[in-house]
Amino acid sequence: MLLAAAESDPPFSVASSQRGLFVEIAEECREVYGKGVRLMFICGRDAAERIIQWDYGDPEAFPRMLEQFELLVAARGGDFSPTDDVRGRIHTLTVAENLDSISASEVRARIRQGAAWEHLVPEAIVPLARAIYSV
Numbered sequence: 001m002l003l004a005a006a007e008s009d010p011p012f013s014v015a016s017s018q019r020g021l022f023v024e025i026a027e028e029c030r031e032v033y034g035k036g037v038r039l040m041f042i043c044g045r046d047a048a049e050r051i052i053q054w055d056y057g058d059p060e061a062f063p064r065m066l067e068q069f070e071l072l073v074a075a076r077g078g079d080f081s082p083t084d085d086v087r088g089r090i091h092t093l094t095v096a097e098n099l100d101s102i103s104a105s106e107v108r109a110r111i112r113q114g115a116a117w118e119h120l121v122p123e124a125i126v127p128l129a130r131a132i133y134s135v
Helices: 002-006 022-033 045-053 061-065 104-113 123-132
Strands: 040-044 070-074 090-093
Touching (some): 022 040, 040 045, 045 070
Parallel strands (some): 070 090
16 A cells, blocks of 8 residues: 555655564665665654653664654644754654544544545555455
């Protein structure tokens, strides 16, 4: 689905990884895309807060990780304000206010309930969602 959504915008790339931490995924991306590529990971405010507050065993671990990538953070249930030490590597991803409550979980729930859901996803994804969820 991500491939279909990103297909029309060449500066973006979609890949999957078996690794879990953003820094590990960034290392994997560097192997494929090279050192000069700017890596930006998208997440919601809730995920950004968990990532930043995670106990990495070293208080400087997360700022060091941000030397490898940047974060684009969508408000998703509230505004996000990064701390001063990481502010230049974490950016706000502005999305339309009416998109704040949309999530994959919401789309799947609507599909299960037989409610309208197509307006919540990019047009390119509708046929894929129908095939995956047998709608």
